[in-house]
Amino acid sequence: GAVVSQHPSRVICKSGTSVKIECRSLDFQATTMFWYRQFPKQSLMLMATSNEGSKATYEQGVEKDKFLINHASLTLSTLTVTSAHPEDSSFYICSARPSGQGTNTGELFFGEGSRLTVL
Amino acid sequence: GNSVTQMEGPVTLSEEAFLTINCTYTATGYPSLFWYVQYPGEGLQLLLKATKADDKGSNKGFEATYRKETTSFHLEKGSVQVSDSAVYFCALINTGGGNKLTFGTGTQLKVEL
Numbered sequence: 077g078a079v080v081s082q083h084p085s086r087v088i089c090k091s092g093t094s095v096k097i098e099c100r101s102l103d104f105q106a107t108t109m110f111w112y113r114q115f116p117k118q119s120l121m122l123m124a125t126s127n128e129g130s131k132a133t134y135e136q137g138v139e140k141d142k143f144l145i146n147h148a149s150l151t152l153s154t155l156t157v158t159s160a161h162p163e164d165s166s167f168y169i170c171s172a173r174p175s176g177q178g179t180n181t182g183e184l185f186f187g188e189g190s191r192l193t194v195l
Numbered sequence: 196g197n198s199v200t201q202m203e204g205p206v207t208l209s210e211e212a213f214l215t216i217n218c219t220y221t222a223t224g225y226p227s228l229f230w231y232v233q234y235p236g237e238g239l240q241l242l243l244k245a246t247k248a249d250d251k252g253s254n255k256g257f258e259a260t261y262r263k264e265t266t267s268f269h270l271e272k273g274s275v276q277v278s279d280s281a282v283y284f285c286a287l288i289n290t291g292g293g294n295k296l297t298f299g300t301g302t303q304l305k306v307e308l
Contacts, residue, residue, distance in 0.1 A: 080238060110295075119199075119298045120284070169238070184296065186231075186238035 078104050080172050082187035089160055090195055096156045097190045099170030105150035106172035110184065111143075114167040126153045150175065160194040167191050197222045199285050201299035208275055208306050216270040216302045218259075218285035226289035228252075228261050228268040233282045233301070242270075242283070275306045 079102040089095050099109055107128050112120040124145050125133045132145035142164075144156040153172075157164050168191075171184040202217040220226065227246040231239040243252030248263035257272045268285060285299040 082238075117300065119300045122295055125295070171239070183229075183241055183244070186240070188236065188238045 078102075078172075078174060078185040080170065080185045080187040082168075082170055082190050084190060085188060086191045086193075088193045088195065091161055092159055094156055094158045095160055095192060096154055097168055097170075097192070099153045099155070099172070099187050101151045101172045101174075101185070104172075104185075105175045106153075107150065107175040108173045109147060109153040110171045110173075111145060111153070111155050112169040112171070114169055114189070120169060123155075157192065160192070162194045165192055165194045197226070197287060197289065197297040199287055199297055199299035201283075201285050201302050203300075204282075204303040206302060206304050208304070210277055210306055210308055211274045212306075214270070214272040214275045214279075214304065216283055216285075216304070218268045218270065218299060220266050220268065220285070220287050222266075222287055222289055222297075224289050225263075226287040228259070229286045229288070229296070230257070230259055230268070230270050231284040231286060231298075233284065235281070239284060275304070277306045277308060280304055280306045 081100045083098045109126040111123045114120050123138045126145045126147040128147045128150050134140045147153040167189050169189045171186045198221045200219050229244045230242040232242045233239045243254040245252040245261035251260045259268050259270045282301045282303045284301045286296050288296050
């Protein structure tokens with residue numbers, strides 16, 4: 077089956093530094109990838125939609141200058157948390173939609189998630 | 196806007212017990228409905244789906260029926276196993292929501308011997 081890999085799975089950083097999280101589709105191409113944030117006992121909150129070769133579309137309330145998203149190839153999207161603060165500590169999850177799949181099928185492939193802890 | 200409501204967990208069951216995890220939704224139009232499962236240390240995986248009213252999705256012994264009259268998509272399994280221990284997410288997608296998945300909060304299931 078289709079595999080999506082995130083790296084790193086866990087990262088601890090100091091306040092004020094930047095952290096990059098990678099999301100790779102290992103055996104398929106993905107024109108569109110999604111980034112979510114998950115708080116304890118809460119739902120996955122969609123942060124942004126990442127489209128290969130174009131700017132990401134951010135959800136309302138998500139700071140695009142703080143959460144930089146780059147989707148430079150059909151198999152890789154990156155999320156960079158800039159000037160991280162303790163309140164950015166969370167579980168970040170990416171998902172990918174295989175190229176050519178309909179936009180309303182809802183069948184996405186998810187990474188394992190990356191837990192960010194900002195000290 | 197779209198929303199999905201799931202029963203709070205954790206749900207703890209003995210092996211071979213019957214499982215129901217309730218899910219109700221609010222959406223305009225005719226959404227497609229999904230159950231995703233997240234096993235420990237892994238990413239979410241699609242478990243089953245239903246794309247129109249009265250459809251029944253099924254996989255690995257799990258079933259859910261799309262009930263438009265009650266706006267529900269409850270997940271059921273007749274006999275759970277320890278290996279079913281995971282977090283289960285109900286979700287929907289429709290064009291009114293910009294073709295984006297809307298998730299419930301997830302329900303943790305623990306199955307004990």
